[in-house]
Amino acid sequence: MSEQIDTALAHAASRIEPLSETPRLDAELLLAFCLGKTRAYLYTWPEQELEENTLAHFLSLVDERCKPTPVAYLLGWREFYAREFRATPAALVPRPETELLVEQALARLDPARRYGVLDLGTGSGIVAITLKLERPGIRVVATDIDPGSLELARDNARLLGAEVEFIESDWYTQLPADQTFDLVVSNPPYVAAEHPFLRAGDLPAEPQHALTPGSSGLEAIATIVAQAPRFLEPGGEIVLEHGYDQQAAVRDLLAASGFIDIECHLDLNDLPRCTTAKLFEK
Ligand SMILES: C[S@@+](CC[C@H](N)C(=O)[O-])C[C@H]1O[C@@H](n2cnc3c(N)ncnc32)[C@H](O)[C@@H]1O
Structure with a gap:
């Protein structure tokens, strides 16, 4: 041969x-x-x-x-924001479009100031770790409900030398009630459970809990947004990744929870994939 x-x-x-x-x-x-x-x-x-x-x-x-099987799982790594992250079937393969979420978060983090940042649904840790490495002065807490994802995220943080506090938690539930942050970021699961997209390409090989939160696709975003005001400082901000057809629904959820300055941002394919907003300061 x-x-x-x-x-x-x-x-x-x-x-x-x-x-x-x-x-x-x-x-x-x-x-x-x-x-x-x-x-x-x-x-x-x-x-x-x-x-x-x-x-x-x-x-x-x-x-x-x-x-x-996704290439990233076969190679054992995937590049994200110009760094190599370990990739295993325990967590979603890092997506290039999530760099938009990171860029929007970084735009809200003045390098000269200190902030508390919460990453919800950290998966392999790419968002939390990138933010910490790009803004070393910030404190980053990252949660995930899945212990396998957290193990991978901790590995990535160790390999890349980023200090992040990882907590196994159903969104905010295991965070101390008095803990508040300046910024909440999340790329949560947002694909509707019956969407044909879940059966396309490599998606069947990735953890389904990382892709779909339930029948509407909005369940995770709704929970994250509804509880965010309790964990954000007044005037704190939120940055969310979502589906290209969820822009209006995400805007409505944010407005109903007291957020202002709601803006949707386009990804490299000109699709509305990331929404940012600020908590109203009384
Ligand atoms: C779309 S993946 C994003 C992973 C990573 N942030 C990224 O951008 O590659 C969503 C993540 O949310 C986590 N997740 C799902 N339900 C959750 C819940 N109830 N509480 C916390 N994390 C959850 C999943 O385990 C998964 O790691």
């Missing part, structure tokens, strides 16, 4: 194509991983014959990819 780099990539990409929007990239990432090289190496040496054990390893990963 023998194959060159370029033909192995072409064959793998055509197998991956029906289930991925980036079949060639997926194949390159997997082959570079098997070779212990960068993707640039594949372009520099396209005619290099692959050793038998490298090819066998690559083909087994392509089989896994076609199940489908």
Whole structure:
């Protein structure tokens, strides 16, 4: 059994194509991983014959990819905000659109000031850890209901050298009642339970509790918003990721809980995916 780099990539990409929007990239990432090289190496040496054990390893990963298993779970990492985070099936694969949530949060955190920040539903910890590393002076508390996600988040915080307090909690329930924050951020589950999207692409391989909160898709956001005023300082802010078709519902929930300056922000695809608001200061 023998194959060159370029033909192995072409064959793998055509197998991956029906289930991925980036079949060639997926194949390159997997082959570079098997070779212990960068993707640039594949372009520099396209005619290099692959050793038998490298090819066998690559083909087994392509089989896994076609199940489908997300590339991030096969490689064991995913880049987010220019840092590498460990990725395992315990938590949602970090999404590039969540960088919008981070940017909106950072825009509210003056580097010269100290803040308390709460990340609800931290998953692999990408939001909490990125905020702490970008604004070292802040205090970050992060909760998740899932102990497996929290273990991964703690690993990521240790590997990246970020000090974050992780708490196993159903949203705010395990936080001390007198604890307040300047900013609440969350990328909660927001896909409606019967939405066909949950059966598409890699989503069936990801933890369903990280994707859907119930039949309407708004259950988690409604809980987070309704209880936020108890845990926010007067004038404190909230930054939420949500579905592209939930903008109006999220706005209504925020307004009903006493938030003002409600603004929705567009992601790189011009979709309304992140809403920010401020708690009314009496
Ligand atoms: C969409 S994922 C986001 C994970 C991570 N923040 C990210 O952006 O990749 C939602 C997270 O909310 C967590 N979650 C779901 N229900 C929860 C609840 N009742 N209380 C706390 N966390 C919850 C899930 O375990 C999951 O990690």
